Amino acid sequence: MYKGPALIEFPRIGNTMQGYISVSENDTLPFEVNRVYWTYYTPESIRRGGHAHYELEQILVAVAGKIIVETEMPGGLKERFILESPSVGLLLPKFCWHVMQYTHSSVQMCIANIAYEERDYIRDYNEFIKLPFAEK
Ligand code: T46
Numbered sequence: 001m002y003k004g005p006a007l008i009e010f011p012r013i014g015n016t017m018q019g020y021i022s023v024s025e026n027d028t029l030p031f032e033v034n035r036v037y038w039t040y041y042t043p044e045s046i047r048r049g050g051h052a053h054y055e056l057e058q059i060l061v062a063v064a065g066k067i068i069v070e071t072e073m074p075g076g077l078k079e080r081f082i083l084e085s086p087s088v089g090l091l092l093p094k095f096c097w098h099v100m101q102y103t104h105s106s107v108q109m110c111i112a113n114i115a116y117e118e119r120d121y122i123r124d125y126n127e128f129i130k131l132p133f134a135e136k
Contacts, residue, residue, distance in 0.1 A: 005071045005079060005096055008059060008089040022087045024111070030091060031057050031113035038063075038109045042102040052097040052122040052131075058112040059089040065106025072097040074131040097128050 014020035026032055042048060049069075060069060062083035069081045074095050081090050089111070092098055102108065114120070122128050 003093045004073050004077055005069075005081065005093065005098075006091045007081065008091055010061075010087045010089060012087040020087070029059070029111070033111055034114050035112040035116065036109065037112070037116075038107060039102075040107045041104065042106070044102065044104050047099050047101050049099045050097075050123070050125075052095050052128050053120050054122065055094055055117075055120050056112055056114055057091070057093055058110050059091050060100070061086065061089045061109045061111070063107045063109050065103040067103075067106055067108055068101045070099045072128075074128070095122075095131060097122075097125070 010022040010024050012020050012022055039048065060067065060083060063086045066082065066084040069083060069090055069092075070078070071081070071092065072078045083090055100108070122131075
C-alpha cells in the first residue's frame, strides 16, 4: 500500500497574550525542503489542485483561514481534511490525488521536497486511477 496523507502538529511557542511562533527544521520533517510556495486570494467557488505527483511530497499549512482538502490514494482510499490552524500541516505523499477549496482570506503555505517540474504532475484522473496499487 502507498503511505496515505497524515496530519502533522508543529510546535507552538508562545501564549495568547504575546502570540505564537510555529517552527520546523529539516530534522523534524519527513523530507529535505527544496521549495516553499504559497497561494492566496482564491475565490471560495474555486477548487484548486485536481492532480497527483510522481515525486513531490509536501506539507500544506493553512497559515490563515480554512482549507478543505480532499484526497485519494491509488487503490481508492478517499479522505477529507480541514486545515484551520497555523500549527497543523497536512503531509501529502507522492501519488496522492488532492483537491483544495479555500475561504477567501486563507493563505496556504506549501513546504515541498523538490523544485517545480510540470512533468511531475499527473493531471489526468484516468491516468491516476490506473496507477498500480503497490508500495512505492
Ligand atoms: C499542489 C497544490 C497544493 C509555478 O510556476 N511554480 C510553482 O512552484 C507552482 C506551485 C506553480 N507554478 C505555476 C504552474 C501553473 O502555471 O503556477 C500555475 C498554477 O499552478 P497549479 O494550477 O498547479 O496550482 P494549484 O493551486 O492547483 O496546485 C498547486 C501546486 O502546483 C501543486 O503542486 O500540489 O498547489
